[in-house]
Amino acid sequence: MLVTVEDGRAIRLGGDPEHPVTQGFLCTKVAKYLERTYHEGRLLYPQIRTGAKGEGTFRRATWDEALELIATRLQRVIDTDGAQAILPYSYAGTMGLLQGESMDRRFFQRIGASLLDRTICASAGAEALNVTYGTRMGPDPQDIVDAKLIILWGTNTLTANPHLWPFVRRAKANGATTICIDPLRTRTAVACDEHIAIRPGTDAALALAIAHVLFRDGLDDRGYLESMAVGWEGLRERVLAEYSPERVAPICRIPVETIEHLARRYGTTRPTFIRVNYGLQRHAGGGSAVRAISILPAITGAWDDAGGGVLLSTSGTFSAIDYAYLQRPDFTPAGTRTINMSRLGEALTRIDDPPVKALVVYNSNPGAVAPDRENVLAGLRRDDLFTVVLEHFQTDTADYADVLLPATTQLEHDDLHKAYGHTYVMFNQAAIAPLGEALPNTEIFRRIAARMGLRDPELQESDESMMRGALRHLPFTLDELRDKASIRLDIGSPHLPYRRGARLSTPSGKIEIASERAVAHGLDLLPEYVPPYESEERDPELVRRFPLALLSPPAHSFLNSTFVNVASLRRAAGKPTLEIHADDASARGIANGVQVSIFNDRGAFVAEAVVTDRVRPGVVSAPSVWWPKLTGGTNANHTTSQAVTDIGGGATFYDNLVDVRAV
Numbered sequence: 001m002l003v004t005v006e007d008g009r010a011i012r013l014g015g016d017p018e019h020p021v022t023q024g025f026l027c028t029k030v031a032k033y034l035e036r037t038y039h040e041g042r043l044l045y046p047q048i049r050t051g052a053k054g055e056g057t058f059r060r061a062t063w064d065e066a067l068e069l070i071a072t073r074l075q076r077v078i079d080t081d082g083a084q085a086i087l088p089y090s091y092a093g094t095m096g097l098l099q100g101e102s103m104d105r106r107f108f109q110r111i112g113a114s115l116l117d118r119t120i121c122a123s124a125g126a127e128a129l130n131v132t133y134g135t136r137m138g139p140d141p142q143d144i145v146d147a148k149l150i151i152l153w154g155t156n157t158l159t160a161n162p163h164l165w166p167f168v169r170r171a172k173a174n175g176a177t178t179i180c181i182d183p184l185r186t187r188t189a190v191a192c193d194e195h196i197a198i199r200p201g202t203d204a205a206l207a208l209a210i211a212h213v214l215f216r217d218g219l220d221d222r223g224y225l226e227s228m229a230v231g232w233e234g235l236r237e238r239v240l241a242e243y244s245p246e247r248v249a250p251i252c253r254i255p256v257e258t259i260e261h262l263a264r265r266y267g268t269t270r271p272t273f274i275r276v277n278y279g280l281q282r283h284a285g286g287g288s289a290v291r292a293i294s295i296l297p298a299i300t301g302a303w304d305d306a307g308g309g310v311l312l313s314t315s316g317t318f319s320a321i322d323y324a325y326l327q328r329p330d331f332t333p334a335g336t337r338t339i340n341m342s343r344l345g346e347a348l349t350r351i352d353d354p355p356v357k358a359l360v361v362y363n364s365n366p367g368a369v370a371p372d373r374e375n376v377l378a379g380l381r382r383d384d385l386f387t388v389v390l391e392h393f394q395t396d397t398a399d400y401a402d403v404l405l406p407a408t409t410q411l412e413h414d415d416l417h418k419a420y421g422h423t424y425v426m427f428n429q430a431a432i433a434p435l436g437e438a439l440p441n442t443e444i445f446r447r448i449a450a451r452m453g454l455r456d457p458e459l460q461e462s463d464e465s466m467m468r469g470a471l472r473h474l475p476f477t478l479d480e481l482r483d484k485a486s487i488r489l490d491i492g493s494p495h496l497p498y499r500r501g502a503r504l505s506t507p508s509g510k511i512e513i514a515s516e517r518a519v520a521h522g523l524d525l526l527p528e529y530v531p532p533y534e535s536e537e538r539d540p541e542l543v544r545r546f547p548l549a550l551l552s553p554p555a556h557s558f559l560n561s562t563f564v565n566v567a568s569l570r571r572a573a574g575k576p577t578l579e580i581h582a583d584d585a586s587a588r589g590i591a592n593g594v595q596v597s598i599f600n601d602r603g604a605f606v607a608e609a610v611v612t613d614r615v616r617p618g619v620v621s622a623p624s625v626w627w628p629k630l631t632g633g634t635n636a637n638h639t640t641s642q643a644v645t646d647i648g649g650g651a652t653f654y655d656n657l658v659d660v661r662a663v
């Protein structure tokens with residue numbers, strides 16, 4: 001983005017028209033980044049808690065006093081319970097390589113704190129691709145303009161990834177057909193040629209039924225499979241025996257003909273591009289779903305075509321960045337335990353070898369976004385837990401802090417960025433001085449380390465020097481990147497990561513349809529359908545008590561819980577709503593516009609009913625992630641569970657049965 005600064009104040013913000021992917025366009029939220037930066041609620045100085053935990057009353061402190069308190073309390077935890085009683089908690093507040101994952105990692109690993117498994121978003125699909133393809137790569141979005149069939153699978157592109165849309169639109173203009181697979185009729189579904197309203201959590205079954213038709217009708221590319229994949233013969237046998245469209249249709253609750261048409265079209269069109277994203281992996285079988293979908297282009301040989309294949313994330317394309325230099329995983333003492341961030345409530349209330357005694361939260365708002373919120377709050381409320389929060393705003397999480405520290409925003413610090421939807425490395429140049437006494441995360445961790453008496457030079461390295469280190473294996477320097485702002489990776493154009501002849505980084509060097517590493521993770525040797533935890537297949541009694549499947553996907557105007565406190569965006573979002581089909585509403589005496597309680601055994605939240613056929617019967621949707629403190633104290637995460645996915649330990653936000661009643 002381009003920022004115009006006048007007398008030290010940012011006055012205008014826009015997309016960079018020269019960026020080949022974003023092309024001058026900012027999404028709805030980031031377009032309001034100035035309003036957010038200069039928001040009256042910005043934290044401008046360190047604060048120390050004075051009231052009860054959760055009450056949110058603080059007094060102003062100096063950096064000196066705040067740092068001294070943090071250093072003393074962390075040291076006391078190390079002395080009495082051991083360093084593993086300290087838990088860092090961070091995710092995607094900023095995805096910058098410096099402010100997101102550098103000095104913080106060095107610091108916590110050096111003191112021997114518990115490691116955090118960052119599973120709250122993408123780990124199920126990431127691990128599924130790692131076992132199948134060795135890494136995560138896919139076609140370059142710029143190449144998909146040549147695709148003739150585009151399947152948007154478990155993704156609300158127009159909301160969550162709008163920068164892909166111009167390329168989808170160009171493909172459409174070139175004659176491509178677009179199909180959206182989503183239980184909800186999202187704005188993306190409306191913009192596509194076809195919408196398949198699948199039952200949540202059953203995508204693996206659909207993908208394997210497509211594979212069935214491809215093999216049954218001879219639409220597989222035997223040459224590609226033989227040279228590039230292992231285990232396809234076993235898969236062929238399995239899908240022909242177990243995944244016929246007739247058997248899968250009732251699982252996915254879609255017509256047999258829909259599956260037949262989809263499969264035949266997939267098998268007879270070239271190039272085919274599948275954009276699979278994270279919505280469909282937030283279920284028990286999320287990893288298995290991504291695994292099954294990811295092998296479809298191996299069956300048809302779509303990876304040979306420019307713009308063909310499957311794209312979950314381009315993260316693996318950025319492997320030349322020296323993450324080990326930035327993060328120093330070698331600092332971690334042998335035997336250090338790892339705590340899954342998707343089970344924070346459990347970590348704070350049930351683990352005791354040792355118990356978590358200090359929690360340091362940055363780039364995340366677990367008090368709003370983490371599943372099973374009532375359990376999370378029970379943990380945050382503990383009086384023997386010392387909590388430090390680095391934030392821009394006094395979020396629901398910040399209300400539980402013992403020490404609350406002001407962090408800089410994207411406009412106030414330098415950073416390096418990779419992408420997960422394109423292939424450019426980017427430089428983020430500070431445009432304005434930090435507001436108030438705010439400091440970058442990196443500087444805060446340097447100061448905490450120094451205050452604790454740690455003398456390692458790696459814990460004092462400057463941002464500039466870390467950026468140079470991170471880029472040392474790339475064919476350009478930091479100065480060139482700073483000058484150009486963004487540089488495409490040297491990967492050839494079109495980018496064909498798995499074209500015939502490519503050697504993969506899996507043990508066999510091939511696409512592992514049959515995967516021993518999947519077995520090591522507890523999956524079957526071959527892809528299969530793993531039903532949702534909260535489903536007829538696994539728990540019919542629960543279905544009788546809580547018959548509605550709740551999805552709580554991102555609201556168009558928010559970025560998870562970020563931007564919820566920005567007035568213009570909250571106005572655009574309106575209020576917390578629950579979308580419910582007329583059949584389900586009338587069965588419960590619920591009229592459009594009434595307040596409803598959405599509940600299960602974990603908890604309840606309140607929203608306004610919107611009776612609509614955007615959701616199918618049996619499915620309800622609550623656009624998220626609202627700040628409970630701004631909306632009557634609750635949000636959808638009162639009902640979500642801490643159960644994790646079949647692979648990758650991912651959160652299962654959308655594997656969530658509820659019932660609804662008017663209040």
Ligand SMILES: Nc1nc2c(c(=O)[nH]1)N[C@H]1C(S)=C(S)[C@@H](COP(=O)(O)OP(=O)(O)OC[C@H]3O[C@@H](n4cnc5c(=O)[nH]c(N)nc54)[C@H](O)[C@@H]3O)O[C@H]1N2
Binds near residue numbers: 157159277279556654
């Ligand atoms: N505006 C906006 N943009 C965002 C975000 C945001 O909060 N707001 N968040 C960002 C982040 S962190 C992420 S991870 C991405 C997430 O963006 P996406 O990867 O697109 O994932 P979700 O929005 O979680 O879900 C996408 C769609 O999947 C559908 N879905 C749910 N369950 C299933 C299922 O079982 N099968 C299928 N086929 N579909 C299903 C949902 O109804 C939803 O419409 O977006 C990023 N972009």
Ligand SMILES: Nc1nc2c(c(=O)[nH]1)N[C@H]1C(S)=C(S)[C@@H](COP(=O)(O)OP(=O)(O)OC[C@H]3O[C@@H](n4cnc5c(=O)[nH]c(N)nc54)[C@H](O)[C@@H]3O)O[C@H]1N2
Binds near residue numbers: 092390
């Ligand atoms: N029910 C439900 N829950 C969900 C989801 C859902 O779809 N439904 N989505 C899930 C997904 S995909 C994700 S990725 C997670 C995201 O969860 P989080 O990673 O917690 O993301 P945000 O809610 O955006 O909160 C990020 C916080 O970081 C702060 N921040 C931003 N930049 C900086 C910085 O430079 N320094 C510091 N110190 N702080 C900063 C912001 O002010 C913000 O409060 O939520 C998950 N939770």
Ligand SMILES: [Mo]
Binds near residue numbers: 092120121122
């Ligand atoms: Mo995410």
